[in-house]
Amino acid sequence: MFRDSPGLERERVDSDVMRLYLHIPFCNYACSFCCYAKRVGVSRARMARYVKALIRELDWVEPGTRLNQFFMGGGTPTALPADLLDEVLTAVASRMPYDGTGVHTVETSPESMTDEHLEVLARHGVGRVSMGVQSLSAEVLDTVKRDHGEQLALDTCRRVVAAGMIMNIDLMYGLPGQRHEDFARDFARVAEQGVHAVTAYNLRLNEMTSVQRQLADNERFDLAGLMGWREFVRDTAASHGFTQTRWHTFKRLDSIAARHERLPVAGEDLSAYQLGVGMSARSSLGHTLYRNHSKLNSYMERMEAGESPVQEHIPLNREDLQTQFIARTIGDGKGLSCSAYQRVFGSSFHEDFGPTLERLQGADLLSFDGDHVALSSLGQLVYDLVMLSFYPQHAKDWLRGRMRDYQLLAVEA
Ligand SMILES: C[S@@+](CC[C@H](N)C(=O)[O-])C[C@H]1O[C@@H](n2cnc3c(N)ncnc32)[C@H](O)[C@@H]1O
Ligand code: SF4
Structure with a gap:
C-alpha cells in the first residue's frame, strides 16, 4: 500500500x-x-x-x-x-x-x-x-x-x-x-x-x-x-x-x-520516532511510514550520491492511526481502554467501530469489562484475523484482491 x-x-x-x-x-x-x-x-x-x-x-x-x-x-x-x-x-x-x-x-x-x-x-x-x-x-x-x-x-x-x-x-x-x-x-x-x-x-x-x-x-x-x-x-x-x-x-x-521489552515506537500522541536504516528498512516518523529502496545497488548508489534512500511512503490518516492504536492494544494482548481511545481520537471507540464490535462479540472473539476491551480466549487463537476486522475499508479491499489472486485467505468485508 x-x-x-x-x-x-x-x-x-x-x-x-x-x-x-x-x-x-x-x-x-x-x-x-x-x-x-x-x-x-x-x-x-x-x-x-x-x-x-x-x-x-x-x-x-x-x-x-x-x-x-x-x-x-x-x-x-x-x-x-x-x-x-x-x-x-x-x-x-x-x-x-x-x-x-x-x-x-x-x-x-x-x-x-x-x-x-x-x-x-x-x-x-x-x-x-x-x-x-x-x-x-x-x-x-x-x-x-x-x-x-x-x-x-x-x-x-x-x-x-x-x-x-x-x-x-x-x-x-x-x-x-x-x-x-x-x-x-x-x-x-x-x-x-x-x-x-x-x-x-x-x-x-x-x-x-x-x-x-x-x-x-x-x-x-x-x-x-x-x-x-x-x-x-x-x-x-x-x-x-x-x-x-x-x-x-x-x-x-x-x-x-x-x-527485555520492545520499547514503544510512538508517544501518547501516536507520533512515531523510529528510524530504519539500510536496504528496504522502514522508518516510522511522526505520522508517516517510509521504506528505503529494496534493491541493493540502488540503495548504495543513493547513499553514495548523498541522496535520500527512501523509495516509498504511506502518510497515515486518522483511520490508519486508529488501526495502529487497536493493533498496539487489543492486537498486542494488553487490551484497549475506551477512555484512552476517546482521549486520543476525541470520539468513542464503540461509536467508531459499532458494527465490527457487535460482530466480534457475537462470535465470542472479544471480551468487554467496563472500560476495557480485550480478546476472548477464543479470539486469542485467531488474534491476527480478528485484527483484520478493524482495518480501514481501503486496506481490506487491497488485501482481498491480493489474497484472492494467491488463494491464501478469504478476507471478509
Ligand atoms: C531475519 S530471520 C532471523 C535470523 C536468521 N536470518 C535465521 O533465519 O536464522 C527472522 C525470523 O522470521 C521468521 N520467518 C521468516 N519467514 C517467515 C514466514 N514466512 N513465516 C513465519 N515466520 C517467518 C523466522 O522464524 C526467522 O527466524
Ligand atoms: S533466508 Fe533464512 S536465514 Fe535468511 S533471513 Fe530468511 S529465514 Fe533467515
Whole structure:
C-alpha cells in the first residue's frame, strides 16, 4: 500500500530520543519460506560497500539525539564478517549515545555466529541475541533449504547463553511435513540448552516464496489446523516453564529474559520516532511510514550520491492511526481502554467501530469489562484475523484482491 516517492526526505520529529532498526540483508542460504529482503552469496567487498552506505545513512540523525534501543535484523547480521559488524556498531555508538533504557538485539543464525562475532556483540553492549532455528528435524530443515543441522544449532545456543546474553530462539510451526511431536521435541531440546525465550511463528505464506508449492491446497489456509497448532504451542511452552508474553513470544520470566521489552515506537500522541536504516528498512516518523529502496545497488548508489534512500511512503490518516492504536492494544494482548481511545481520537471507540464490535462479540472473539476491551480466549487463537476486522475499508479491499489472486485467505468485508 506504499506510494512511490523516490528520494523523498524523511521528516524530522520533535524527539531527542530515537529507536533504531538496522537492516543487514545478507544470508548464507535462502530459506524457501522467507520473504525478507536479503541477498545470498554477496562478496566481502560488496558487504564493505554496504556498511559504508549504512554508516552514511546514520548521518541523517540530528547530533545529540540519544538512542533508547536498537534492533539489528535481516537477513542475518552475523553473515557480515565480525570486523564489518564492529564497524557498524562503532558508528551507531558514536552518532547516537545510548540513554541506558532498552536492551539491544541482534539477529543471527546457527552457522554464522563465530566467537569473534560474540566478542564484538558483547563489547558493544548487545544484551539479546535472537537466533533463527525454525526446526531441528533434519527432514524439515532440508525441505525448507536451511543449511545447518541440529547439533550446530544447539551448540550455538549454549555458546550464546554462556556469553551471558539473553538468548531467544525462533521456531516455526506449520512447515511442510512438520508434526506436533516434532515441534514438541524441538522445544524441549532448545529449552534444555538454557535458552531464555522462544519466539514461535506459524508459517506465513506470501506469493513471493516457493514454500507454497510444498503445501497441498487444503494446507494453505487451514483455520482449524492453525488454531490447533497455536493451542499446542502455548501448552508446550507452558510445560517447560515459559510464559506467553506476546502472541509469538514465550519467556522464562525467572531468567534474564524478563529484562527485555520492545520499547514503544510512538508517544501518547501516536507520533512515531523510529528510524530504519539500510536496504528496504522502514522508518516510522511522526505520522508517516517510509521504506528505503529494496534493491541493493540502488540503495548504495543513493547513499553514495548523498541522496535520500527512501523509495516509498504511506502518510497515515486518522483511520490508519486508529488501526495502529487497536493493533498496539487489543492486537498486542494488553487490551484497549475506551477512555484512552476517546482521549486520543476525541470520539468513542464503540461509536467508531459499532458494527465490527457487535460482530466480534457475537462470535465470542472479544471480551468487554467496563472500560476495557480485550480478546476472548477464543479470539486469542485467531488474534491476527480478528485484527483484520478493524482495518480501514481501503486496506481490506487491497488485501482481498491480493489474497484472492494467491488463494491464501478469504478476507471478509
Ligand atoms: C531475519 S530471520 C532471523 C535470523 C536468521 N536470518 C535465521 O533465519 O536464522 C527472522 C525470523 O522470521 C521468521 N520467518 C521468516 N519467514 C517467515 C514466514 N514466512 N513465516 C513465519 N515466520 C517467518 C523466522 O522464524 C526467522 O527466524
Ligand atoms: S529465514 Fe533467515 S536465514 Fe533464512 S533466508 Fe530468511 S533471513 Fe535468511
